[in-house]
Amino acid sequence: MNDNKEKKYSMETHLIYGKAFTEKWDYNHHVVPPISSSTTFRLDSAERGALGFAEFGNTCNLPNGEEPIYIYDRLGEPNKEILEENLAYAELGETAVTFASGMGAISAIFGVLTKTGDEIICHKTLYGCTFSLLNNWYPRYNVGVKKVDLTDSFNLENAISEKTKVVYFESPSNPNLELIDIKQITDIVKKFNANRNETDQIKVVIDNTFATPFCQRPITLGVDFVIHSLTKNIGGFGTDMGGVIVGPKKYRDVIMLYRKDFGAVLGTKSAWPIMVYGLTSLPIRLQKEINSAMKVAEYLEKHPAITYVNYPGLPSFKYYELAKRQMIDYNENFAPGNMIYFAVKGKNAEEGKENGRKVMDFIAKNSYTITLAVSLGHIRTLCEHPGSMTHSMIPAEEQIKEGIDPAGIRLSVGLEDPADIIMDLSEALSQI
């Protein structure tokens, strides 16, 4: 079946079939792709080997539909490449390159887009390890990192300099679910890029892990590169690690080259489950989880022990109008995601932190449906409390200065019956 014929089908169908007939592997006789399990590949001749190496990193010049030459797993093999086709499809991007983890993908995109003397602008709130990557490692290469509040686009206009090469953010952000107006960011960057030549263009990169491609397709809003931790919603079952960069086709070669040389390559035995049961079930999982998250958020909002609830689906949410514009599913329905951030009450910062810890400990010991664990986007409901866990060494007052609410709790809603999740939450909140 050619691409044009496939286009008439809906995205949910596409996620199940991917490119039904791929040139990546003539496995189509098998209804489910085999698990590639070979580190190395037999070459017909030295000439073909040479051709394979020549083509690697030079695919832009190859005609479409050319059968790939596999040489060595780290360079490329069929499972990853089929998954990559499907992920590009899901994000409505041109191409995708997978990595061993989300951090593998994030470090690759910065590695590809920056060099000494350049500058990265990022949102002030980021996933902790991304923050660490930019704070601990990039200064060594003399790449500047400017952290600004991108929820106000005015800050971006002020921050961009001659050196700026990358604007990076998450929306919703981790852990507190701030939303950034993606279209506004890309419009501003476009304005600055108008006066720059091709090699100096500023690229906009978003980590779309929280929203998932089901709830938000940033490339349609002008973003250049979308990153995912496949470990989360896309993998979904919590069995495998992975990451991906989705972006323009002309960048595929350089990203593949980076992956080959830095080596954060996705294992075939992880690519396979993400491809076979992760991505295919993403829409049905997310639909159910959004419904449940809405109920849980409404419950929390009314609870007397709660100060506030950040959930993009709540009309009271600060960024509700923005959420309705940019978080929409493949069928144009509002899709506010499965992540909730809420804060418990306390007379002061220290008591809020202590109450958060109490709720967490109660959940850890007594809850059936809520698991105290890092990670998110899992079929099980997971929660974590940055104030007493990842950031516990910092005094509560200091946490506030760093933008962490000591009383804040992050909840990733899973596939359980929402009434059960609410029951477990209500028992835990009664501890306050």
Place this chain on the structure above:
Amino acid sequence: MGFSTDAIHAGQPPDPSTGAIITPIFQTTTYYQEELGKDKGYVYSRSANPTRTALEKNIAVLEKGKYGLAFSSGMAAIHTVSKLLKAGDHAVVSNDVYGGTYRLFQKVMNDYGLEFTFIDMTDLQNLKEAIKPNTRLVHLESPTNPLLTITDIPGAVEICKAKNIIVSVDNTFMSPYFQNPLLLGVDLVIHSSTKYLGGHSDVIGGMIVTSSEELYERMKFIQNSIGAVPSPFDSWLLLRSTKTLAVRMERHNYNAFEIAKFLQSNISGENRANAKYRIKNIKRVIYPGLENYPQHEIAKKQMTGFGGMVSFEVENFERAKDVLHKFKLFTLAESLGGVESLVCHPATMTHASIPKEEREKNGLTDGIIRLSVGIEDVFDLIDDIKQALA
């Protein structure tokens, strides 16, 4: 081709579409058909799956047979052999077979009108006498589990061939590396591939190999009808394993032989003066490689090595229990044939399903301890045995 060459290459050429050196895990249940009745040899994975086919071809070559069939366990393989019989048929079985085989025949298949006679197969006169007009199958293990008794396989074949009786040999203990019963004339070779074929204690499986097209077709039909087939992943793990079968078996054999000699030397008292520990009261050591082993000569004729299993006998159950609990490196566990050394007490573990009287009549007393010698450093293993027996 030499054994180790076949182990690595037979049945598994590079994947034709990608060149992948290692056979993919064909994790699919069903297959696309171009049109009605037109397929590529695969329709549904219970009937056939390419990863399993690669395994079946590989083991068939290693056992010097034409056809291989893979099962989800060794018992599923033996069950399939017993399904070659029909109500009213009779089978003769060696009396110290694996307890699970005894249980299947005597407590399950009996109910379907099959009749089994268990005999001491070391004396072929017993076999001659046990055969009846309705005898269709002779099933034996050589060496047996755990007493390692040897049956003269060509001798048994000669008796059966004349009467058109199928001979099946469970070759689990030797692996195809040390014994190829098909070359000795038997019809069917059976393996619990969980053991030496798998070798890493991480996959359950069974195999049957034959060169008879007729028996193969029938058993393939049974395999598909019963449905006890291994998963593609298990098949792939076994393909990983057979590649190192030759090097593993050499080492199992070497370590077991050293241990058997060490134990034997303690019986004869040769090492006593220098021993770091005083080893008390080993009544006998059972290893076909020892020259004083009663069937050492037959063993040498039909086997090219003596394997990794060593049994020995202490005075009684109490003493056995005491020794078993003292092992530190040898792990107390069922199963055998893995890279790690295991120790077991057959009377209460692997052979508990055989009645005590029956067991003792065959020499399987409560004092028997079975070692599955792994491929660790043999000095460490001997030290562990020394301290356990001290």
